[in-house]
Amino acid sequence: MVVFRIDRRSGVATYLQIVRQVEQALRMGALEEGDRLPTAAQVAAATKVNPNTTLKAYRELERRGLAEVRQGAGTFITRSLARAESEPDSPLRAALAEWMTRAQAQGLGPEDVRALFDSVHEAAYPAGGGSGS
Amino acid sequence: MGIEGKRVSDTELPGGPPGAWALEARGLGKRYRRGWALRDCSFRLPAGRICGLVGPNGAGKTTLLKLAAQQATATEGRLATFGVPAADSAALPRFAYLGQDKPLFKRFTVAETLRMGRELNPRWDGAEAERIVRAGDIPLDARIGTLSGGQHTRVAFALAFGKRPELLLLDEPMADLDPVARDEMSGLLMAEATERGTTVLMSSHVLTDLEDMCDHLLVVARGRLRLAGDVDTLVPAHTLVTGLAEDGRAPAALDAHTVIETRVQGRQFHALVRPAGELSDDWETAEPSMEEVLLAHLRAPDAPALLTGASDPDAEGNSAA
Numbered sequence: 165m166v167v168f169r170i171d172r173r174s175g176v177a178t179y180l181q182i183v184r185q186v187e188q189a190l191r192m193g194a195l196e197e198g199d200r201l202p203t204a205a206q207v208a209a210a211t212k213v214n215p216n217t218t219l220k221a222y223r224e225l226e227r228r229g230l231a232e233v234r235q236g237a238g239t240f241i242t243r244s245l246a247r248a249e250s251e252p253d254s255p256l257r258a259a260l261a262e263w264m265t266r267a268q269a270q271g272l273g274p275e276d277v278r279a280l281f282d283s284v285h286e287a288a289y290p291a292g293g294g295s296g297s
Numbered sequence: 298m299g300i301e302g303k304r305v306s307d308t309e310l311p312g313g314p315p316g317a318w319a320l321e322a323r324g325l326g327k328r329y330r331r332g333w334a335l336r337d338c339s340f341r342l343p344a345g346r347i348c349g350l351v352g353p354n355g356a357g358k359t360t361l362l363k364l365a366a367q368q369a370t371a372t373e374g375r376l377a378t379f380g381v382p383a384a385d386s387a388a389l390p391r392f393a394y395l396g397q398d399k400p401l402f403k404r405f406t407v408a409e410t411l412r413m414g415r416e417l418n419p420r421w422d423g424a425e426a427e428r429i430v431r432a433g434d435i436p437l438d439a440r441i442g443t444l445s446g447g448q449h450t451r452v453a454f455a456l457a458f459g460k461r462p463e464l465l466l467l468d469e470p471m472a473d474l475d476p477v478a479r480d481e482m483s484g485l486l487m488a489e490a491t492e493r494g495t496t497v498l499m500s501s502h503v504l505t506d507l508e509d510m511c512d513h514l515l516v517v518a519r520g521r522l523r524l525a526g527d528v529d530t531l532v533p534a535h536t537l538v539t540g541l542a543e544d545g546r547a548p549a550a551l552d553a554h555t556v557i558e559t560r561v562q563g564r565q566f567h568a569l570v571r572p573a574g575e576l577s578d579d580w581e582t583a584e585p586s587m588e589e590v591l592l593a594h595l596r597a598p599d600a601p602a603l604l605t606g607a608s609d610p611d612a613e614g615n616s617a618a
Contacts, residue, residue, distance in 0.1 A: 172508065178509055205488050205491040208488050209487060210484065212483045212510050213509050213510075214487070214509060214512045216512045217509065
């Protein structure tokens with residue numbers, strides 16, 4: 165069962181914090197297809213969040229195609245976010261591997277490659293949002 | 298889990314069935330010897346809401362709660378609980394009230410207190426009350442007078458929830474609790490209210506607490522109702538505006554809108570307004586937090602009142618009967 169952590173000073177709407185934490189849990193594999201999300205009452209008990217806020221977050225997850233609200237049964241994860249792109253035979257991964265082979269061939273060391281990757285990554289995904297490590 | 302979706306209430310429709318309003322006030326007023334504590338109060342609180350009751354000390358919050366809880370009688374106007382006159386004995390089983398002092402008999406044991414609850418309340422849910430007490434590790438044979446503040450409040454909550462109320466009236470329920478007890482009690486309150494669909498009207502000074510807990514607000518100041526409505530409509534009705542001051546003041550163009558509060562700092566002005574149409578492009582705008590809207594109204598008690606949606610019984614199309 166995921167436990168949501170609400171940061172009241174983040175300036176991010178509470179329902180969006182729930183949405184993002186579910187997405188994050190999906191990416192990390194902490195939540196998988198078929199898992200049930202905590203009920204609004206469970207979220208209310210743990211975080212004091214109004215049930216309407218939780219239901220709004222779940223509707224947003226439904227809209228994003230990640231979860232499904234089944235009347236009377238609860239809200240269930242319908243799609244995993246562990247990306248297919250990260251699997252060994254995906255085209256994106258192959259392209260990146262090829263790029264790295266070229267970098268190696270041109271004599272770039274591991275730190276050079278990382279620095280280059282980081283700088284392009286930063287330009288493409290500004291402000292460091294998303295997962296760290 | 299029948300709760301999913303249950304809260305998405307269908308009571309927004311104007312002139313719904315009488316039970317749709319947990320509370321409905323029309324021209325409600327209460328005068329004590331020292332003067333009017335509450336006056337001209339008209340609003341509707343839809344059933345199923347968790348409503349924060351906010352206002353400075355002496356604004357009329359406790360008076361409103363007491364009128365709903367049959368602890369005081371109105372001097373003028375009407376108040377109904379689920380369509381039943383609030384002073385009627387038929388309203389009695391439908392609400393539970395926790396006053397600031399949460400009076401319990403000090404010499405009773407916890408078990409005796411719960412037995413009293415059973416004997417006084419036809420709809421008593423003993424299992425529920427006992428569960429709440431046990432979850433706090435409170436021995437049933439302990440005397441009320443020996444309990445800590447948090448335990449005392451827990452027993453008072455158990456008594457209130459054991460009554461299975463449809464409307465829970467709480468006057469600063471967490472005020473005298475330490476942080477851990479406060480956290481525990483608010484979790485208990487939110488979980489119980491969610492599971493049972495209880496309407497909650499709760500006064501509090503802790504605005505940050507209210508921000509996540511409440512989906513509805515009533516704001517009173519100087520005995521008058523200032524704001525009433527769903528958080529989702531009340532807060533977005535306001536805009537924070539920042540721009541260049543003119544001669545050390547907020548620009549005159551701002552007066553085209555309903556200005557709640559303005560402040561000038563250096564060359565800049567900051568204002569909280571209810572926009573009436575487009576705001577000038579020269580100004581920066583942002584959506585305020587609930588706390589910012591509440592604080593501005595508490596600092597400016599004479600700002601025009603705003604009742605949104607079904608809260609206003611006198612609005613066009615809202616008048617029932």
